[in-house]
Structures are given as C-alpha cells and as structure tokens.
Amino acid sequence: MKRILLAIAAFSILVAPVASAAPAHGKGHDREFIGKRMPPGQAKKWRKGERIPFAYIVPRYYIEPRVYHLAPPPPGYRWVGVGGDAYLVLTTNGLVTEVVIGAVIR
Numbered sequence: 458m459k460r461i462l463l464a465i466a467a468f469s470i471l472v473a474p475v476a477s478a479a480p481a482h483g484k485g486h487d488r489e490f491i492g493k494r495m496p497p498g499q500a501k502k503w504r505k506g507e508r509i510p511f512a513y514i515v516p517r518y519y520i521e522p523r524v525y526h527l528a529p530p531p532p533g534y535r536w537v538g539v540g541g542d543a544y545l546v547l548t549t550n551g552l553v554t555e556v557v558i559g560a561v562i563r
Contacts, residue, residue: 502540502542503544503553503556504553504556505553505554505555505556506552506553507552507553508550508551508552508553509537509539509544509546509551509553510551511551513537513539513544513546513551514535514537514546514548514551518537518538518539519535519536519537519538520536520537520538520543520561521536522536525538525543525557525560525561526560527543527545527557527560530545533547533548533549534546534547534548534554535548538560538561541558541559541560541561541562542556542557542558542559542560542561543556543557543560543561544556544557
C-alpha cells in the first residue's frame, strides 16, 4: 500500500509542472483580464471601436470633461480616465467612441 501511495505522489509531482506550463489556447491572453489586473497607469490602451472593460465604467474612473477641456458627453456616454488617457464610452456596453491620449494629468 505504501508503494502505491509513493508512486502516486511521485507521479503527481512529475506531472504538476507540465500541466501548469501548458500553453494557452487562442491568440494570447484575455484583454479584459490584463486590463483589470494592471495598475491604471499601465493599463491597456484601447482604440476607437473597441470595448473597454466594465470594471472601468464606474464613478471611480469618471472624469469631469470641463476640467480636461473635453466636449460634454452625449446622453448615455461618459468620459473615463485610464492611464492618463480619456475615453468617451457608451455606458451600456463599453464601446469606445473617442480617445484623447494624454488628456488626464493628475
């Protein structure tokens, strides 16, 4: 019985590094996950037409357009400041409609 347990333990030790080192499927990492775990100053840059993660569509990231000389947002849109850039996003789905690089200096 001890030999079986020892064999199982040895096998699991040998297999564990191989299983954790398996490559991810697809074309890289999930963009939303990377954006969420990185500090705001190093967050991913989004382009017009992309979707910003919902984690950034919260009052913590809202910026006042007048302070940064930005146009007032249309109804249903908000200016969001991430990593020094300002993004005009549709609050229902996170679609980026305008980007102003370097607009937010804190």
